Amino acid sequence: MAPMLYKKDISPPSRGVLLTAKGLDVELDFTDIDMATGEHLEADYVEKNPQHTVPMLEDDDLILVDSSAIIIYLASKYCNEDNANMYPDDPKLRALIHHRLFYNCGTLQSLLGQIVRPFFFEGNTTIDEKLIDKANDAYNILEKFLGDREWMVGDNCTIADLALIPSVTSLNVLVPIDEEACPKLLEWIARVEELPYYEANSVGLDDFKAMHEKALAGAEESAE
Numbered sequence: 001m002a003p004m005l006y007k008k009d010i011s012p013p014s015r016g017v018l019l020t021a022k023g024l025d026v027e028l029d030f031t032d033i034d035m036a037t038g039e040h041l042e043a044d045y046v047e048k049n050p051q052h053t054v055p056m057l058e059d060d061d062l063i064l065v066d067s068s069a070i071i072i073y074l075a076s077k078y079c080n081e082d083n084a085n086m087y088p089d090d091p092k093l094r095a096l097i098h099h100r101l102f103y104n105c106g107t108l109q110s111l112l113g114q115i116v117r118p119f120f121f122e123g124n125t126t127i128d129e130k131l132i133d134k135a136n137d138a139y140n141i142l143e144k145f146l147g148d149r150e151w152m153v154g155d156n157c158t159i160a161d162l163a164l165i166p167s168v169t170s171l172n173v174l175v176p177i178d179e180e181a182c183p184k185l186l187e188w189i190a191r192v193e194e195l196p197y198y199e200a201n202s203v204g205l206d207d208f209k210a211m212h213e214k215a216l217a218g219a220e221e222s223a224e
């Protein structure tokens with residue numbers, strides 16, 4: 001039986017797992033969890049995942065929460081000789097990949113959460129200046145992670161790129177990346193968009209953009 005991924009496409013961490021599964025050619029089954037109707041808070045879901053988040057992976061007796069942990073598990077289990085460079089054996093490259101995943105979880109996802117909550121759910125479409133500064137700071141850091149390379153770690157696309165792209169492209173909807181300050185970051189986004197399985201991010205990103213537009217329209221309406 002294929003592992004079951006509980007996810008929602010609009011959720012950036014869910015998209016990181018979807019991209020990784022596609023990139024590694026892993027077959028998954030899917031259950032959509034509708035957070036708008038509180039499915040993530042229902043007793044049977046919370047029983048499995050006390051953190052009540054998506055994504056969550058169920059693979060036989062393993063229940064795994066947090067996109068970074070899921071992405072590393074899929075890469076550890078399913079990397080083969082055809083895609084070994086997505087999660088290289090070299091301990092130093094692996095350490096850098098893990099670092100980018102931790103940066104995604106600790107900084108980018110946390111920042112997105114702080115901006116998204118008031119924006120999408122409380123009708124407050126003015127983003128706090130401090131959060132805008134933090135987003136620009138994060139873009140500058142990512143620009144430096146890239147350096148003169150095309151990918152976030154090493155010489156090819158790895159799971160680090162697949163984990164980061166949903167957060168970066170979603171944050172870019174809310175706080176646009178400054179072209180002059182971060183040209184390499186924008187080139188990296190364009191490079192990832194060329195991956196044959198990029199749709200695993202773009203479908204949910206379109207939902208995210210639609211929700212952003214709806215929040216802006218709602219705020220305009222209530223101002224009239």
Ligand SMILES: N[C@@H](CCC(=O)N[C@@H](CS)C(=O)NCC(=O)O)C(=O)O
Nearest residue numbers: 011012013052053054055066067068
């Ligand atoms: N670090 C976690 C973040 C997961 C997360 O916060 N997911 C959000 C959706 S994007 C969620 O499920 N929120 C519902 C809740 O926290 O109750 C991961 O990478 O999986």
